[in-house]
Amino acid sequence: MQELQDGTRQEIDSIEREVLAVFVDGVRVLGLPPSIGEIYGLLFISQSPLSLDDLVKRLKISKGSASQGLRTLKSLGAVRETNGNGNGERRAYYEPAVELKRLVGGFIREQIRPHLDSGRHKIKRLGDLASTENDPKRRKFLLERTDRLDHWIRNGGRLLPMIQRILGQ
Amino acid sequence: MQELQDGTRQEIDSIEREVLAVFVDGVRVLGLPPSIGEIYGLLFISQSPLSLDDLVKRLKISKGSASQGLRTLKSLGAVRETNGNGNGERRAYYEPAVELKRLVGGFIREQIRPHLDSGRHKIKRLGDLASTENDPKRRKFLLERTDRLDHWIRNGGRLLPMIQRILGQ
């Protein structure tokens, strides 16, 4: 088992480096840390699945980062566990999900929906608070604004399924 | 001119506090700093335009933060300068843009488009690099992947105008 595998190569070559940079930038826009961009990026440009240990060695990141990063990527549905080289090996290997639909779906489910939902609740309470305002003029204004917030959230909620539908090829 | 104006009230009351919290959370999702959420939030819940100095006093933030925050919000088209109380006063007053279409448009223009555009360029170069790969098998794989990246970017680019259209009421 001391045979060199593809994933065991140590060095990051120039095209790999550029791909990593693209994904590090990409995930930053989504509010995710660089390590996650590197992990997904390396999986994306690898022809065979990689293990946690491969990621640690090739990206020179800590086991902790690799473990947490993989967890997040799994929760987003952005990486899949494979049975590696097929035979019964303990070590887990990972490959990227490359369908945009799936990636966007996972991101919406994990990162957008929860915010929309908690926002909806907060805005509901806001409306209740607003209606307790004594000054009628002020109350009218507050209700107008909380109503507008409510509309924003609703529009956001309607938009998400459309986005997913449009990206479903 | 020592008369107390609405914007000169010092304390943040409970409904205002909740609105600020909603916007601080909201802008965080967009990758913007809390101070920007507070500034926009206070403008959003104010019945009259506020000056930079009002923001500093009521939010207890520094002049620097308020100035930079307003600059960002202006660039996003999220706040408008008004002529304040109408008469010829030097101090600038600000009011929020509350149309979702406008807010989303500004965000897309300032924060999304630039990333998409730079991504497009990087991916173009990536494709060039990939085609210099010697190993034909590897080259085929790299071109396949860079092509997929290119598709992602194209789909993203097509999506944005749709989002704007859908949010245009």
Added chain:
DNA sequence: ATATTTGTTCAAATTTTATTGAACAAACCG
């Protein structure tokens, strides 16, 4: 059972980002 491999957790260290505040500039005023 003991040793080894694989992976997780989380407090501490590091790195990055946001905020402050003081120096500066520009516009107005008397």
Added chain:
DNA sequence: CGGTTTGTTCAATAAAATTTGAACAAATAT
């Protein structure tokens, strides 16, 4: 003009997010 108000800039500081690495657990091997 000198003084005041309004706002910007940016280096220093504070705060927050990320990464590390060592301790731990669980699974497998010997």
